[in-house]
Amino acid sequence: MRLLVLGGTSFVGRAIVEDALRTGFEVTLFGRGRTNPDLFPGLERLVGDRDTGDYAALSDGSWDAVADVSGYVPRHVGQAMDALGDRVGRYVFISSHAVYERTGLAPGGDEDTPRRPPVRDTEELSEATYGPLKVACEDDVTARYGTRATIVRPGKVAGPHDSMDTFTYWVRRAARGGRVALPADPAQPVQIVDSRDLARLVVQLICDDRPGAFHAVGPAEPTTLGGLIEICARVAGTEVEIVPVAPDGAPPMFPLVRPDWPTQQRSAARARRAGLPATPLAVTAADVLAWDRSRGEPPLPLGYTPEQEQAALNGHHSA
Incomplete structure (x- = not known):
């Protein structure tokens, strides 16, 4: 199984790469090469910059799946999809619980809970825009890849190498x-989810070629x-x-x-059935x-x- 990770050397991406390697995947990393450049020696590294739209390194090659850990605004995701086209099988987008409406919701909602309206007219990340920008990214991935799209919505992630602390x-x-x-x-x-549990869910979803949206919570x-x-x-x-x-x-x-x-608060039932562990x-x-x-x-x-x-x-x- 060949996996491309867009942003795989910091915290969540790092955990996904580690789990994928344990599972026997052939992993390729795409990023600027500035964060932990000595991590994962021996892996293929493609250098590019999502902020400037430099995806030239993705012009060749094909992968069974891509895990997009570093897509925060629709331009990031749209340009990555344009560069990859149909040379990837499944597109796994790491989203957030911030996509959901903030009022009038009962605790324990599932993945069909109403989301906030998407935002596309800004790239400024703030408390007000982060979730709506992720909604727009989710919509674009689903529109482009259909049943080959998988959305993972983590809650608060914890674990070693947490850059947010x-x-x-x-x-x-x-x-x-x-x-x-x-x-x-x-x-x-x-709700705290261990980064390694989140990674295990992502890799299992790829192994099972499973579409849809999943809460990564614990x-x-x-x-x-x-x-x-x-x-x-x-x-x-x-x-x-x-x-x-x-x-x-x-x-x-x-x-x-x-x-x-x-x-x-979100229900983890669907993700548990799909293989999310509970550390x-x-x-x-x-x-x-x-x-x-x-x-x-x-x-x-x-x-x-x-x-x-x-x-x-x-x-x-x-x-």
């Missing part, structure tokens, strides 16, 4: 123990944000006291804190903790600094 923040914070400031309700539900058991922090603490061998604090003054886009998250959250946390420590625990760009957290805890005590 969203889950890493809580793993690292829980490992310090003590009083943990949480600018949210600890009972807020969260873990297997329902989890709250407070429960997630406690699991991370147990893995690290520490004890935590979760202190709900006012969100006022917290950094924006706080890790895993979403006021509308209850309406964003226990404790295993994901342990692996992220080990990876974070191995890289020297660099500063994180999100969440509280220790000083901000202490101020939030002091404010809670005063109140």
